[in-house]
Amino acid sequence: MELIRTLQCLIAVVSFLGYSVNAIPGNYPDREDVVIVNSPVLSRAENIAYLYAINTTGIDTEVVEFSKEGGLVSQTVKTGEIFVGDDLFGCYLSVGLPNRYRGTRYGTYTAQFIPEDGPVVTRYGFIKPKTSVLDTRGVYTRTVWPAVSGGTGLASSPDNYIGVRWSPGCRSIQWCKGKKRNVNTGPRLQLTSTDDAGVYTIRRGKRGARGWLVQIKVIAASCPMDSYRMGDSCTSRISNFRCANGGVVLDGQNGCKCPPFFSGSDCSEEVNLPKSRDFVLAVDSFTLRCGELPGGNPKCRGYLFCMGDLYGCKCASGWWGNNCDRPCPKGKWGVDCLQRCPDSQRDCDRFFGPDGNEKGPIYMPP
Template sequence: MASKFFYVGVLFFGLLAFVDAKGYSPAQGFFVAVNSPVLGRAEDAVTLYAIHTNNHDADNTVQFKKEGGLVAHTVLDGQIKKGGVIFGCFLRVGLPDRYRGTRYGTYDATFTPGGSSMVVERYGFVRSRSDILDTRGVYTHTVWPASSGAKTPIDNFQDNNIGVRWSPGCRSIQWCKGKKRNVNTGPRLQLTSTDDAGVYTIRRGKRGARGWFVQIKVIAASCQRSEYLNTDDECVTRTYSIGLCENGGVVKDAADTCLCPPFFAGQSCANAVDVPAERDFVLAYNGDGDEAIRCGDLDGGNPKCRGHLFCLEDLYGCTCASGWWGSNCDRPCAKGKWGVGCSQNCGQDNPDCDRFFGP
């Protein structure tokens, strides 16, 4: 399905993030947000939002697709619009009359700027609710080589396994990667090299065709964590003296800069949005005017982005917004934790720090 963005006002082009005069730091470029990415078999609908933070050309085109085709009752429902500015489009995935499991899987979104042949691709996930196939909120997993260059052994051995929560009620779990079937039969898969990259479908035996499956995308970096791939296809150390990215950000694969989580910005992702009292959570902003899209503006959206999965470009992948975790991104961080995936510690000096933006 395709849709045009219709826009009246000042136009902004480019794919780089920015921080405007008000301190807003939206997500970078084109991204996909999924509202309630985990569904029960009888739940009504899930919505995917394709949003561009700073490109509002009238001729932009967004298209959604899914392997096997979009199910019945799925509608490209309209534009994400505020104050005459079109920030993107949203896709409402309905409840099929039959074969309800066919709506689960990976949804791809493409963004084509008006008058350009460049196509930007992103993706999002929709999963079935299952106690047996529970990935504990993992949708994507990024791995880095132990030495420079692709197809090399992976570092950080202890972090390089993915899988599902085991249940005695499930005797057989099958792993598929593309057309390769049964690449693993246990609840966990050990990743050994960057060749392991790709989308894994984890099925519950013969019931996978009826929706009893989850998917995890393994993303492989070309270079080590502190390096990036330059235009000569060489892995070089970042020129910034700040080192690694902060607050859940990751170094871009082919650029000397960081990919920052939503609501963080800067060379090292150290700058949070400058609206801690209002909890504004700006996703995209029309920098020449006063229009901004926030999580609360989305159809059924929560003002604090509860229940939203955000998928940026690789190597970042998909995570919940800062302050939330879980398969449906609806569980608040525990006391003493904050940030993307609740992976940051408040520290002894401020044990009750803000779970969205920390100390």
């Protein structure tokens, strides 16, 4: 694996979405880091792709290393720091269009935060080609939960599968899991066990090396959805506990990992500037908005947020689709547009849900 090293980043001490950097596990869970992939779907002629590695834990000094399976053409890669004024939030990787082997830009990217003190934190993101043959319908990761503590069988769910759209022009596709080849035939794989966790590469015959591939990561929790790990066993959550607004229960803590723009131990609190209602990625004494990222979009349109396990990778609130650039249809809102508006508010705010309507229109910077 070819390694692309960024310059060293002296990260400012910030919090993410309102959480304190001294968060207490089980009450206000540690947000750790987030890798944001801009334009997760690229055409073969598109000029540039950005990946952002944003620090949110308050680690004083660290190095960020980007890597990708298969490497990249060195002259097409640039790295730099993400500054807003004098405040430093992280690093970015921009990948230009190589003259040959344009398919080398597609696949799984990894960003490792290597602090001076403390464990290395690894995050991942995906970029796939724009194609109707290998189309995952906007799915980049799939999280599954065991049915019982200590078991490997999965809890029943209509989402316990991964797959791609089939095309008559694609006579054969190959499934690989890590280095294992031909792990499945056909466009769909049914998930039955936590042992199915891993990164699956689905490619078009001999053209996989030229970029005709997509990847999906299956993430398996260690405890059932209604419990969390305490030591070596799973402990039941309180009966009315749930994660709001598209949040995902943490594996190993009695708390939630919240989507961008939401916070609180159950993700029930909105995060925005009190007056402007900007879409803010980090809030404390400093703020970072989507539009302040290199090549950024102020509405967070076209961003895939990869926040690690068990959250995985999802679009920002209010968007859905392969490229996270399609507004939620009427009656739906939130992360990947998976939340439903109540019957009394069929036209609820697509970014913040039914409560968002009570606070006036959302301001979006030009």
